[in-house]
Amino acid sequence: MESTRQKKISRLLQKECAEMFQKELRELTLNTMLSITIARVSSDLSIVKFYISVFPSEKTEAVLKNINDNKVRVRYTLGQRIGKQLRIVPEPAFYIDDSLDYLEHIDKLLDQK
Numbered sequence: 001m002e003s004t005r006q007k008k009i010s011r012l013l014q015k016e017c018a019e020m021f022q023k024e025l026r027e028l029t030l031n032t033m034l035s036i037t038i039a040r041v042s043s044d045l046s047i048v049k050f051y052i053s054v055f056p057s058e059k060t061e062a063v064l065k066n067i068n069d070n071k072v073r074v075r076y077t078l079g080q081r082i083g084k085q086l087r088i089v090p091e092p093a094f095y096i097d098d099s100l101d102y103l104e105h106i107d108k109l110l111d112q113k
Contacts (some may be wrong), residue, residue, distance in 0.1 A: 006040075011039070013050075017050060018036045034063065
């Protein structure tokens with residue numbers, strides 16, 4: 001169960017990371033629309049897991065690989081944005097949020113019957 005502090009920091013990191021990819025790190029998204037769907041912070045606040053959704057979904061793997069290859073730059077830029085609010089910048093980890101693709105698949109299955 002997440003504490004209140006973890007929830008607040010998760011919301012802050014989600015908002016700042018989304019803005020960061022829209023403004024400073026636009027080239028890492030390879031001209032796709034990227035959204036941060038969930039941010040989860042570990043209990044010691046040292047790791048943050050970002051779940052990303054990419055449109056168009058054909059480029060998802062390429063975008064994820066590009067972001068992971070530039071993880072040091074992402075953490076540095078995130079630190080520039082939240083440095084005054086957090087003492088330690090958490091180590092980011094990026095994962096694909098495929099829940100929308102799963103919902104679309106379920107809809108297709110339901111429409112067939």
